[in-house]
Amino acid sequence: MKPVLALVGRPNVGKSTLFNRLTRTRDALVADYPGLTRDRKYGDGKVGERAYMVVDTGGIGEGDDGIDGPMGDQARQAVAEADAVLFMVDGRAGLTASDELVARELRSLNKPVYLVVNKVDGVDENIAAADFYSLGLTSQHRIAASQGRGVNAMMAEVLAAFPDAPEHSPGTEEQGIRVAIIGRPNVGKSTLVNRMLGEDRVVVFDMAGTTRDSIYIPFERRGQRYTLIDTAGVRRRGKVHETIEKFSVIKAMQAIDDAQVVILVVDAREGITDQDLSLLGHVLQAGRSLLVAVNKWDGLDASHREQVKSELARRLEFAPWARVHYISALHGTGVGDLYALIERAWQSAFTRIPTNKLTSMLEHLVAANQPPQVGRHRAKLRYAHLGGTNPPRIIIHGNSLDSLPDSYRRYLENRFRDLLKLEGTPLKVEFKSGDNPFEGKGNQLTERQVQRKRRLIKHVKGR
CATH class of the missing domain: 3.40.50.300 (P-loop containing nucleotide triphosphate hydrolases)
Structure with missing residues (x-):
């Protein structure tokens, strides 16, 4: 950590x-x-x-x-x-x-x-x-x-003075998939943890701020290992009075960094708030997979549900890849389906794609939609390879890539996401232009060409 x-x-x-x-x-x-x-x-x-x-x-x-x-x-x-x-x-x-x-x-x-x-x-x-x-x-x-x-x-x-943090390698560690449960106080995080575990492992009390520290809970379900991280609720500034609660803020932030999949629990009655969006900002900065669990869904009528869905779609436009799931942690409605979403998000975050497959996809996308010409030149996209995981990074090499407009970059990112069937994880697409050995030299001759020209002139004069 x-x-x-x-x-x-x-x-x-x-x-x-x-x-x-x-x-x-x-x-x-x-x-x-x-x-x-x-x-x-x-x-x-x-x-x-x-x-x-x-x-x-x-x-x-x-x-x-x-x-x-x-x-x-x-x-x-x-x-x-x-x-x-x-x-x-x-x-x-x-x-x-x-x-x-x-x-x-x-x-x-x-x-x-x-x-x-x-x-x-x-x-x-x-x-x-x-x-x-x-x-x-x-x-x-x-x-x-x-x-x-x-x-x-x-x-x-x-x-x-601090030892290097151990690297977490997917699929080989005893902790399994690390899942952080985050959100504002009293939205039902601890209730959701207990429901997912099937037992009362975390103290639940109808008063905001019960959880004072991040709690790591390892367990196994159907042969798959997990570690649930229950975090303290993060309040809006101005409503934090107890010193011990203020200490818990950094624990929640550290839990996000330590997790592989993050579940943001939102109160359906209040919708997604500015504080929720601030937490999402840290999740995006950390590059973690994200699920939004809209809790207390059972108690809403049809019109209120449509209003909540519309508001969520509007406020999550900056992260359209995030999966939204509607649950009732208290009654268990929809909670069991979270495991499948967690595993798909984890698999997407640690996906491995061969270079030849990515390059073939790139050629297909370029053939379907050529990059726009800027001035006298058109960007040439030559090949792509995987630059990292959690989140996946695709690095595209070519010439004049700096001229690619943002709209075309978004096109490539969205189409790669569709072709790779990524769910619940951010995808980073980076561009690297190859160096032109003649750039900036104009009509200057190489040393070899100069020597050849001198020999030719000397030969002509000798005749």
């Missing part, structure tokens, strides 16, 4: 700049997940093959309430969720009383704390960092977050 890193420190020390650098984004507000407060931001990052999650916080240690105010509460929650803490200070401003307050609390933690002295560009690093040794934090890094200086070296040391 990806390590979680928390950025803490007083205001204006460069936390948001470092957050953007680590997540490779331009805006510190990377993702507005439901249940997150205004002062905590979550983002994913990667250094080489090592992935991690970053939690940004508002400035603490200054103002009327100091570290004990609302900002301090947010920082404590982020630190409690994290595996390591990056404590940022301003190298130009020097050591302040607020830094000492924050350091005093961080020293009492039983987790790694790295002191990050920011803004050392343009100043003597040794002088800028000298005062901060008095904080008693031995691991110190000097960086310039705005320029990226020293950031890679810092992350190499931070991530070295």
Whole structure:
């Protein structure tokens, strides 16, 4: 599982700049997940093959309430969720009383704390960092977050403390198909888990927020192994008051990353909400297979059902491949059919297609619908191969592929999905143009041609 890193420190020390650098984004507000407060931001990052999650916080240690105010509460929650803490200070401003307050609390933690002295560009690093040794934090890094200086070296040391996450290979692991059940509180997630298992394995109570952590439940059904992951409900911001519930948000996000198939449970009486769409955004970012289970379907009349279906179709236009299934977790209606959908989505996500078959499909699609001509040139699509699974990635090679319009790219993606009979999984189609060895050379002659021309001229003059 990806390590979680928390950025803490007083205001204006460069936390948001470092957050953007680590997540490779331009805006510190990377993702507005439901249940997150205004002062905590979550983002994913990667250094080489090592992935991690970053939690940004508002400035603490200054103002009327100091570290004990609302900002301090947010920082404590982020630190409690994290595996390591990056404590940022301003190298130009020097050591302040607020830094000492924050350091005093961080020293009492039983987790790694790295002191990050920011803004050392343009100043003597040794002088800028000298005062901060008095904080008693031995691991110190000097960086310039705005320029990226020293950031890679810092992350190499931070991530070295965490073992590489084991790779999950389909069909060979004891966990089987990993299925995460996600959704807002009180939509029936735990009831659905119990119904799928056929026994009361998860506490169910008619009060939002019963599940406080992600629960992994391995089991076997008809010879197929599964692991159900029951996650805590993710609330809309502004309705999260209990500290322990706030800790569960990141567990739900990690469960999505760890799953192979995700079931989003939606309350049919409320329809799909903005919070549901925010969760779907993280599922899409993670590239996971997706099923939408519309729960509490039995209690709706015909007109209400049509209204819900119409609204779902409209709001899920960005993910038309997602399978929508209507159930009643309490009474068991439609729950048994979920297993077939899960297996088809899993098989689609890990499908293996030979290169010759994909290339043959590509030739058929191009013959049926030639790419449009742009200017004097028409893109040439030569061959295709599988670039990865979960989700499937098809890489198409050819010439002048940058000129392909979005409409033609969508045509290829949709037709490949139909031909491969993919269900419930995203499909990524990438294009790679071959390099033209004569591009940019104009009428310039090669060295061999120049030598040949010289010999010809010399021979003519000799005659």
